[in-house]
Structures are given as C-alpha cells and as structure tokens.
C-alpha cells in the first residue's frame with residue numbers, strides 16, 4: 001500500500017504531513033501533579049483508536065520578545081501572534097532541516113506578515129502595516145483589537161505562502177493559496193484542501209493579557225490530522241464510513257477546546273489533551289521547544305551588500321551618510337561607513 005505522506009525533498013509535493021510517528025517520549029499521560037514547562041512548546045499526540053495525530057502548540061515568552069520589540073498596535077500584534085503559533089504548529093509537524101516560512105501578503109492595512117521557524121526551534125516574525133489604513137478599517141485611532149474574522153478587513157485580497165528552505169541537497173518547497181475565509185485557520189484549511197493533503201483541522205487563539213503589572217502575549221493552536229492508513233496501524237479493510245466518523249469525532253473534540261482552556265497558564269497542556277481525548281487512546285510524544293531568536297548577522301549583511309554592488313548603495317544611505325541596513329525581524333541596525341565599505345568591496 002503506498003504511503004500518502006510525501007517526501008520533503010520533492011518540490012512539487014507538500015512536506016507538511018511528512019512526519020512519521022516518533023517513538024513515544026517520556027511525557028506523563030494522564031498528567032502529573034506538577035505542571036510542566038508548557039509555553040513555547042509543541043506537544044505532539046496521537047489518537048490511536050481514531051487514526052488521527054495532532055499537536056497542541058502554545059507560545060508565550062517568544063511572542064513577548066517579538067511583539068514588545070516592535071510595539072505593534074493590537075490589531076497587528078494579534079494576527080502576528082496567531083501566525084507565529086500556526087507556523088510553529090506546521091513546522092513541528094514536518095521533518096526538515098532548515099527554515100520554514102509562513103507569509104501573508106495583501107492589499108489591506110497589514111501589507112505583509114512574515115514569520116519563520118528553524119528546524120532547531122528558533123522563531124521570529126514581523127509585520128508591515130499602514131497606520132492610517134488600519135485606523136480607517138477599525139474606526140477610531142486604529143488601536144482597537146483585531147475583530148474576529150479579521151482576515152478580509154486587515155489583509156484584504158492577498159495570499160498565504162508556506163516555504164521550506166532546506167540545505168543545498170534538497171529543493172525548495174513553496175505552497176501558495178489565496179487568502180480565503182475570515183480567519184487564519186480558515187486560510188490554512190484552504191491550503192490543506194487545495195494541496196490534496198490529508199484532512200486537517202486547526203484551531204488558533206491568541207490574546208494579550210495583563211499579569212503582575214505587565215502585558216503578556218499567549219497564543220495556542222490545536223491541530224488534528226488524519227493519519228495515512230499505514231501509520232494508523234490498520235492496514236487492511238478499513239471501513240470508510242467508520243474512518244469518516246472517527247475523523248469527525250476528532251474534529252469535534254478539537255473544536256470543543258475553549259479559548260480560555262487553550263490560553264490558561266495554570267492549565268497544563270497534558271491536562272487539556274486528557275480532557276479532550278482520553279477516551280480515544282491518546283498517546284503523547286516528546287515535546288519540542290521554541291525560542292525567540294533572529295538569524296541576522298553582520299556577515300549575512302556583508303554578503304547581501306556585496307551582491308548589490310557598491311555603486312548601487314545610494315538608496316541605503318541614511319542622513320549621516322552611512323549605509324544602514326536594518327533587520328526587519330529584530331530591528332538590529334547594521335551601519336557601514338566608508339572605511340567599512342572599502343574593506344567590504346576590496347577583492
């Protein structure tokens with residue numbers, strides 16, 4: 001029987017379902033008494049009796065690091081937080097060695113949103129928005145929260161792209177779909193439908209909260225995905241109706257998780273998964289960690305400037321006459337004076 005999971009190296013096939021079952025990890029299930037470190041983690045699970053696998057991903061400190069640095073208005077910060085947790089969720093479900101990028105672009109107030117996740121768990125993100133257009137879309141001064149179903153209003157007509165850049169040996173994969181549907185999860189569902197993936201359900205929530213006089217961001221995503229028959233351990237004679245019923249049950253249980261539960265810092269992820277799925281043979285796998293980290297460096301900027309050529313740097317010069325290159329992700333500025341440029345361009 002052929003496997004439907006695709007090879008991550010092939011450019012024409014999506015790698016987003018390529019993860020095979022990992023060996024069970026040491027996660028306690030049912031949950032232990034003391035809550036484990038749950039934030040900035042992916043918690044993969046498998047529902048053996050339903051032939052479904054999934055993950056609960058929760059981001060906290062890594063979001064704070066990105067969003068505080070940029071000082072985005074709420075209606076930009078929440079879509080960014082949701083996009084980052086979606087990217088972390090998809091990245092944690094595929095086998096790759098390199099960078100997974102999720103990009104939303106459109107003609108709305110948020111023109112561009114980019115977030116990427118390396119295979120060792122470094123996450124980063126940024127967004128570009130027009131404050132005037134944002135105020136016009138939201139009313140008032142544009143400082144209100146993004147409305148539910150914000151995609152058409154804030155992104156307009158545009159597209160969602162997933163890219164996997166791996167080491168030189170393998171090709172780049174890119175999947176692109178138009179922005180369709182009111183929520184980011186709807187747009188992701190469109191991708192999974194159009195790319196002939198396995199049936200996939202995703203629920204995404206994000207919220208800014210006040211605690212101990214400080215603002216904290218939390219975002220969570222729950223994803224369930226029908227497993228290829230082989231992985232489900234039920235190789236022969238699967239009743240299609242039963243399989244459809246099993247899938248529906250998994251989606252209904254996933255959707256029954258409330259925003260409050262998903263974002264509750266006092267509720268361990270293992271407890272939430274136990275509540276949702278304990279009747280369905282849930283097994284947990286080893287957690288994967290994420291951390292906020294940018295990959296920019298002076299060396300990379302050197303390489304980029306060399307590729308441009310010295311005579312074409314005029315547009316990059318700031319008021320001081322320095323060539324100034326700012327990283328969009330982390331706002332680090334790399335400045336080059338004439339002496340630096342002499343050194344850079346000497347052959």
Ligand SMILES: [Zn+2]
Nearest residue numbers: 294296327330
């Ligand atoms: Zn950077």
